Amino acid sequence: MAKGPSFVCQSCGAVYNRWRGKCEACGGWNTVVEEAGSHPLAGPASTRPGRARGRVFPLEGLAGDIKDAPRTRTGNAEFDRVAGGGLVPGSVLLLGGDPGIGKSTLLIQVSAALARAGHRVAYISGEEAVAQVRLRAERLGLSSAPVELAAETNVEDIVATLSAGATPRLAVIDSIQTMWTETVESAPGTVSQVRGAAQALIRFAKSRGTAVILVGHVTKDGQIAGPRVVEHMVDCVASFEGDPGHHFRILRAAKNRFGPTDEIGVFEMTDHGLAEVPNPSELFLAGRDGATPGTAVFAGMEGTRPLLVEVQALVAPSPLATPRRAVVGWDPARLSMVLAVLEAHAGVRLGQHDVYLNVAGGLRIQEPAADLAAAAALVSSLTGAPLPAENVYFGEIGLSGAVRPVTQIPARIKEAQKLGFARAVGPSPPGEAAGAPALSHVTDLVTVIASAGGAPGRARSPAGGRPGRPRDRSEPDYA
Incomplete structure (x- = not known):
């Protein structure tokens, strides 16, 4: 039936x-x-009586020989970092990102580098004609690379073409939402078609040992469009992020069966395509003004890479009944938590102030270790006291006000020292190891900043005094 x-x-x-x-x-x-x-994935069920349902297969123990997965380096160090050291034969990577962020540019550069190394590489475009892809390659100076190019959307034809001749080392499908398979009776782009086309391409990758990269569209909230089951089917899910107002692009891995997750690769958009950024901390801190109140350098970790970024805060008296809270590059919920902890446990009154927080460079911070840097920038902006230019900050703030330890502390300190920072302000014992006062509670941070003092002409009085008057050191203006 x-x-x-x-x-x-x-x-x-x-x-x-x-x-x-x-x-x-x-x-x-x-x-x-x-x-x-x-359903495109459902197989035929046998109804003949007396036939065994399934076969018996051997089970093995946990002990045994272990071999690392063979990898093919693409020649793009930042892309290889996110992929876990290179492309694994037979693996499938799903790459998502906003329109115009540079997904096709990155994949053409990776394909050209592999093809010039002597590997067979195929680039299948379902959105652009061959002439359009050639025009982009010519603009990037990659038209001489021996990449096999086609504009096709039928999955069966694509699999048959790639199966003819030598096995490709890499096949790029741009994009999976434009592909359709004859086994599913629905329009291209629907959930069933995306799921069926992805399954057919994954089956080809596993059977022939070809690494396949699927480009995926994203929704308004940044999620990859289509059924979530596709993200579970592939081996690696990566997102290409970036602020249109900045020239940095971040390639971030959210899932990787053959490497670490939460790894990032940093690129810079130039006239000749995407250039690798081997030392992103130096570029993210370029042009920093350490003498300005409200700026703190955060020593963070993105996967296995230490990264230093500047956290900027602006605290100003609000004329509104409900003050503004604006955040760029950080979780707004964590900002609300830090503001509540500062007011409840440190006496920092921010309820009548507008608060603006920004992560310079267009990077989005996800780890809770940025709590201490955000708190330092907020208190610095409120008191008008610049933070020491040689300090970096890291540490998680609990609801009790305690400063909690974070992971990979030696890597953070090493990166800070490499860029010329002398002290790391954080929880005990990391602060002691770096030669700075150890912090156990958020009140210690406020005390250290207040003891540094600020320019009297720029001091504010959130406690109700007249703005602009010289600050009385016996009555700090942060309480």
Whole structure:
């Protein structure tokens, strides 16, 4: 008996037996679309009596020979870092990013580098014509690279073409949302088509040993469009991020079966394409004014890479009943928590002030170790006291006000010393190891900043005094 039509949500892939205006799984409106045909991944079931269902296979123990997965280095050090040291044969990588961020540019550069090393590389475009891809390659100076190029969207034709001749070392599919397979009776771009096309390409990669990179569109909130099951099917999920106002681009790994997760690669957009940034800390700190209140250098970790960035804060009296809270590059919820801890446990009154926090350079910080740097920048801006230019800050702040230790402290300190910073302000014992006062509570941080003092003409009085008057050292203006 043939399977009847089903209704599938185009945002999350939930399946219903009738149409619904709102998807109960993801809450999206008007995302449920009727799709005919059977499930593309379902295999035929045998109904003959007496036939065994399945076969017995041997089970092995945990002990045994272990071999590292063979890898092919692309020649792009930042891309290889995110991939875990290179491309593993038969692996599938899903790359997402905003339109125009540079996904196609990066993949053309990687493909050209591999092709020039003597490997067979195929670039299949489903969005652009061959002439458009050639024009981009010519602009990047890569038109002489022996990359095999085609504009095709039929998955069966793509698999048959790639299977002919020598096995490709790399195949780029740009993008998976434009591919369609004959085994699914629905329009290209639907959940069933994306899932079916991805499964066919993954099967080809595993059977032939070709590394496949799938380009994926993203939604408004930055998530890769299509069913989430595709992210579980592939071996690596990476996102290409960047602020249009900055020339830095961040390649971030969210999942990697063959390498570390949360690893990043830093690129700089230039006239000749994406250039690798071997020392991103130096560029993120370029042009920093250490004598300005409200700036703190955060010694962070992105995967296995230490990274120094500048955290900027601006605290100003608010004329509004509800003060503004604006954050760029950090979690707004963590800012609210840090503000509450400063007011509850350190006496720093910020309830009547607008607070603006920015991570310079367009980088987005995700680790909680940035709490201490954000708190230092906030207190510095409120008191008008510049922080010492030779200090870096790291540490997690708990709800009790305690400064908690963080991981990979030696790597953070080593990176700071390499860039000329003399002291690392953090929880005990990291601060002692770096020659700076150890902090156990957020009040210690406020005391250290207040003891440094600020320019009397720039001091503020959030406690209710007249703005601009000289600060009384016996009554600090941060309390």
